[in-house]
Amino acid sequence: MSEIFHIGLGNNDDALRKKADADFVSFWDEQAKNLSWFSPWEKTLDWRPPFAKWFVGGTINASYNTLDIHQAAKSDKSAILWEGENGESRNLTYGQMFTQVQKFANVLKSLGVKKGDRVTIYLPMVPELPIAMLACARIGAAHTVIFSGFSATSIKDRVADSNSKVIITADGGYRRGKIVPLKDVIDEAISELDFVEHVIVLERTKNKISMSSKDQLWTELIDSASSSCPAEELPSDHPLYILYTSGTTGKPKGVLHGTGGYLTHLYSTFKWAFDIKDSDVFFCTADIGWVTGHSYVVYAPFLHGATQVMYEGAPDFPEPSRMWEILQKYNVTIFYTTPTALRMFMKFGDDIPNSFDLSQLRLLGTVGEPINPEVWKWYFKTIGKEKCPIIDTWWQTETGGMLISSLPGLETIPLKPGSGTLPIPGVNITVVDENGGDVPANTKGYLVIKNPWPGMLLTLWGDDEKYKTVYWSKYENCYYPGDYALKDDDDYIWLLGRADDVLKVAGHRIGTAELESCMVSHPSIAESAACGIPDEVKGEVIIAFVVLKQGISNDTSILEKELSNKIRTDIGAIATPKQIYFVSKLPKTRSGKIMRRLLKAIGNNEKIGDVSTLEDGAAVTEVQQVFDELQKSIKENSR
Ligand code: ATP
Ligand code: MG
Numbered sequence: 001m002s003e004i005f006h007i008g009l010g011n012n013d014d015a016l017r018k019k020a021d022a023d024f025v026s027f028w029d030e031q032a033k034n035l036s037w038f039s040p041w042e043k044t045l046d047w048r049p050p051f052a053k054w055f056v057g058g059t060i061n062a063s064y065n066t067l068d069i070h071q072a073a074k075s076d077k078s079a080i081l082w083e084g085e086n087g088e089s090r091n092l093t094y095g096q097m098f099t100q101v102q103k104f105a106n107v108l109k110s111l112g113v114k115k116g117d118r119v120t121i122y123l124p125m126v127p128e129l130p131i132a133m134l135a136c137a138r139i140g141a142a143h144t145v146i147f148s149g150f151s152a153t154s155i156k157d158r159v160a161d162s163n164s165k166v167i168i169t170a171d172g173g174y175r176r177g178k179i180v181p182l183k184d185v186i187d188e189a190i191s192e193l194d195f196v197e198h199v200i201v202l203e204r205t206k207n208k209i210s211m212s213s214k215d216q217l218w219t220e221l222i223d224s225a226s227s228s229c230p231a232e233e234l235p236s237d238h239p240l241y242i243l244y245t246s247g248t249t250g251k252p253k254g255v256l257h258g259t260g261g262y263l264t265h266l267y268s269t270f271k272w273a274f275d276i277k278d279s280d281v282f283f284c285t286a287d288i289g290w291v292t293g294h295s296y297v298v299y300a301p302f303l304h305g306a307t308q309v310m311y312e313g314a315p316d317f318p319e320p321s322r323m324w325e326i327l328q329k330y331n332v333t334i335f336y337t338t339p340t341a342l343r344m345f346m347k348f349g350d351d352i353p354n355s356f357d358l359s360q361l362r363l364l365g366t367v368g369e370p371i372n373p374e375v376w377k378w379y380f381k382t383i384g385k386e387k388c389p390i391i392d393t394w395w396q397t398e399t400g401g402m403l404i405s406s407l408p409g410l411e412t413i414p415l416k417p418g419s420g421t422l423p424i425p426g427v428n429i430t431v432v433d434e435n436g437g438d439v440p441a442n443t444k445g446y447l448v449i450k451n452p453w454p455g456m457l458l459t460l461w462g463d464d465e466k467y468k469t470v471y472w473s474k475y476e477n478c479y480y481p482g483d484y485a486l487k488d489d490d491d492y493i494w495l496l497g498r499a500d501d502v503l504k505v506a507g508h509r510i511g512t513a514e515l516e517s518c519m520v521s522h523p524s525i526a527e528s529a530a531c532g533i534p535d536e537v538k539g540e541v542i543i544a545f546v547v548l549k550q551g552i553s554n555d556t557s558i559l560e561k562e563l564s565n566k567i568r569t570d571i572g573a574i575a576t577p578k579q580i581y582f583v584s585k586l587p588k589t590r591s592g593k594i595m596r597r598l599l600k601a602i603g604n605n606e607k608i609g610d611v612s613t614l615e616d617g618a619a620v621t622e623v624q625q626v627f628d629e630l631q632k633s634i635k636e637n638s639r
Pocket of ligand 1: 249253368371395396481483497
């Protein structure tokens, strides 16, 4: 039985769900009217499976909806409260953003960027990143933002794939007090890409860089640019951006998003999930290089004219208290982060957050991975002081915005730690078996989406066939996200991990999330990852990797027994791992997700493959070393 928490913000609007259930198309039609359109649409949805066009015939501009519309009432309101890793700060108002975006849009135009072109952006977390994105949107060029931790090879592939003639970068970016030489990385990435015509360089760190004939400084270009650039009137399905997925399960996919549908989805979910008010200070810790940053740092808060904190650096630098210092300093009211970050903060202990004033917080959120109930409860108690609802938002780069989440801005429902709760209104999500049939309550299966939704990707960039195969071929006319899930008696959805990672042991199917959550609920364990490796007798056996909490030095052989017993009691003997390895780090993607495919590769003695999205290459080597050592000792013991 899961625990239930009755906590909300007092909102209860039943009518909205009723409307959505009655007719999802006219429901979204109504939501789209919250945006400013240059001309209205003729058709709400043109659905030619698996391609959806929303608000056909309508014209709109994302930059207009995030900036122009706020000028009359909010030009002096803070849009971005920026905190540099080195302690610098900047406050940019909606008025200042408006001017900067128009100037930069004119810069892009002067370099020959036109409607329909692609522009690659490789910038650190500085205000110029959203400025560059909104400037692209203003003139109808699609941005393709690459996370500023990526290597030259990853950039080269992405620039070539999107055929960007203009690249925007910085001399460097700060990460853990060190300068990451971004411009040097770009120089290497484009050395063989002759079609790249211009590189715009923002001076962030003033480190030494070499400038070629293609390179121009941001400041020099913007100083001479005019501050007036009217927003282009674009068709609703005009490409807004290409963004590559995290690469957790393999090679990243170039997800293409449109404009009108995407913005409608973001406007609505930001209001329902975060209950955004004019007085709020919102803080989403995601890097803009990931979809969470695109949707809930750049577009959604700006659509609502919200004030938000933007932080440049690592969340635990220079001290593990950095995040809480920022929350206190800016009086953050809504905080949105990842389970991985929370597990890290939890590992540091309660004294750190307890020494800050977090009393302004009224709503907390998570995204990116299943959150273990243990971590949820810690977040609720230690950070939210038992007064803030927590939203656990499930979505993907492909979905554009959240699809499963509790919505405290709309309704008050009981919260169950570890469950994303219900699909958002207007979205039909369910759990099915291998053949596409609905599974009974409390039965594991695959998550599917049965109707198109407005934030849905248009396609995979330049590859309609792959788009069809990856998402639409497993079940007819149903979107297949690739996640394993179950619905409980209250129709709450529980995400159980990636479908590819489902552990099949002696005919039983176990989600990685179930097992990991169980291990993390042991008081000494901070993080865990489970995966399956082939076994001649059982078909597959489970192995697990765990990271201990800081300061824990228990005998690992005793801990291993305790963990096995816990799994036996909580899940069943069948789920007991064959081996549990104690490691100091887990291999993660740059967006902080555990890469089980790597653990699996190590377990199977396979090659590790493409590791370009790893946060820290050393972690893989370390896991490999620990594994090798253990294998060796096991072999020796069995002689
Ligand atoms: P790739 O598709 O390249 O393997 P990725 O799936 O990690 O990378 P994203 O689009 O960033 O790329 O992540 C979406 C995935 O993250 C979801 O499919 C799901 O597995 C996981 N996820 C996101 N939010 C949640 C959540 N609240 N609960 C559980 N899982 C989540
Ligand atoms: Mg994915």
